[in-house]
Amino acid sequence: MQVNIFRKKSCVGLDIGSKNIKLVSLIPASQKKFRLKNFQILPLPDDVVQLDTLPENKLSAILSILNDVFSKNKKLAKTVAISVAGSSVVIRYVKLPIMTKEELERSISIEVEPFIPFPINEVYLSFDITGEVIEEGIRKNEVVVAAVKKEVVDTLISLLSKCDLTPAFIDVDSFVLERILNYNYELKGNIICAVNIGANITTVTIIEDGVTRVCRDLTIGMNNFLNEIQKTKQMGLSEILEYIKNDGLILSDEEKEQYLMQNKKTELSISKDLNVLLKDLITEVHKIIDFYYFQKGEQKPLSKIILSGGGCVIRNLTSYFSNEFKVETEVLDPFKNIENSDIVPQEIRPLFAISVGLALKPYIF
Ligand SMILES: Nc1ncnc2c1ncn2[C@@H]1O[C@H](COP(=O)(O)OP(=O)(O)OP(=O)(O)O)[C@@H](O)[C@H]1O
Ligand SMILES: [Mg+2]
Numbered sequence: 480m481q482v483n484i485f486r487k488k489s490c491v492g493l494d495i496g497s498k499n500i501k502l503v504s505l506i507p508a509s510q511k512k513f514r515l516k517n518f519q520i521l522p523l524p525d526d527v528v529q530l531d532t533l534p535e536n537k538l539s540a541i542l543s544i545l546n547d548v549f550s551k552n553k554k555l556a557k558t559v560a561i562s563v564a565g566s567s568v569v570i571r572y573v574k575l576p577i578m579t580k581e582e583l584e585r586s587i588s589i590e591v592e593p594f595i596p597f598p599i600n601e602v603y604l605s606f607d608i609t610g611e612v613i614e615e616g617i618r619k620n621e622v623v624v625a626a627v628k629k630e631v632v633d634t635l636i637s638l639l640s641k642c643d644l645t646p647a648f649i650d651v652d653s654f655v656l657e658r659i660l661n662y663n664y665e666l667k668g669n670i671i672c673a674v675n676i677g678a679n680i681t682t683v684t685i686i687e688d689g690v691t692r693v694c695r696d697l698t699i700g701m702n703n704f705l706n707e708i709q710k711t712k713q714m715g716l717s718e719i720l721e722y723i724k725n726d727g728l729i730l731s732d733e734e735k736e737q738y739l740m741q742n743k744k745t746e747l748s749i750s751k752d753l754n755v756l757l758k759d760l761i762t763e764v765h766k767i768i769d770f771y772y773f774q775k776g777e778q779k780p781l782s783k784i785i786l787s788g789g790g791c792v793i794r795n796l797t798s799y800f801s802n803e804f805k806v807e808t809e810v811l812d813p814f815k816n817i818e819n820s821d822i823v824p825q826e827i828r829p830l831f832a833i834s835v836g837l838a839l840k841p842y843i844f
Pocket of ligand 2: 494495496497677678788833
């Protein structure tokens with residue numbers, strides 16, 4: 480990780496999630512330190528959060544929130560860093576014939592077309608040469624390619640322009656996670672599995688020695704959990720969320736006993752539902768970890784699981800993960816190394832993983 484705080488124009492980290500827009504503004508404080516200037520969490524109305532919401536409804540809700548926040552905070556930079564995630568993004572690790580970066584720039588769409596599941600003229604491509612390997616006696620470049628549907632990027636750019644905002648960087652959530660983890664943790668010699676649980680998307684990345692090796696966006700998130708639980712409980716989503724925060728997963732036999740003695744049936748039932756719903760997520764994360772070990776032939780065990788995103792509000796989620804994977808699990812604090820960040824309440828800090836990572840983008844590469 481290289482940090483350069485000089486001659487970089489700061490920009491606002493703007494994470495436009497499907498439930499919450501998170502905004503972070505940082506200023507360089509000293510050589511590798513940054514100071515928090517502004518942070519906001521701006522919820523979208525519940526009726527536009529579902530994955531199947533008509534884009535126009537969602538876009539107009541986002542537009543009015545952004546216009547409002549940037550007009551109220553005149554000191555915020557009008558240059559932003561945003562990111563994309565989910566089914567419109569594909570990341571592939573491929574081996575290509577040896578060529579220079581300039582040569583690859585010219586031929587990238589032809590080279591990677593077989594690996595991208597979308598028509599190649601409908602995506603924006605970005606790539607990085609990450610190393611060199613010998614495959615069947617032939618030297619090859621290892622290349623990571625990100626393909627993002629043009630339609631999605633163009634819609635975002637046009638939305639931002641309506642708010643008078645300019646996107647200086649467009650990133651993908653998995654690489655933003657890599658950046659925020661590198662900024663906060665010593666990753667050399669470690670294999671980390673980062674899991675960012677949002678409202679509709681969970682981003683899972685395996686980071687080896689600080690570099691992403693496998694990443695995937697799963698269409699599972701808090702929204703599914705809340706909606707599924709609501710089907711059997713006569714409660715509003717916010718009420719269910721309160722149970723999830725306060726009681727969450729009731730795991731140990733002692734705790735179960737206590738809840739039973741206090742006749743807390745709703746709490747026990749929600750915990751049981753959550754347990755079942757999380758199993759799907761756990762199965763998918765297991766598959767991603769297995770894939771990493773299969774293709775690497777790596778023997779070294781996973782060092783840690785690091786959780787972030789709105790899913791971290793589920794009480795006992797870290798214990799649940801460490802029980803399931805038999806690996807130490809912790810919640811990411813993206814503000815850990817950011818000065819003046821004590822003002823951000825503990826409970827919402829993990830939700831800012833992507834927005835802090837985006838705000839760091841101009842400085843860290
Ligand atoms: N203080 C809070 N405000 C809003 N949502 C919260 C809060 N605490 C927990 N949550 C939960 O977090 C979820 C949203 O998390 P997050 O903000 O990470 O998702 P998102 O980025 O909007 O969604 P996605 O990345 O899936 O598009 C909500 O569905 C809600 O259940
Ligand atoms: Mg998100």
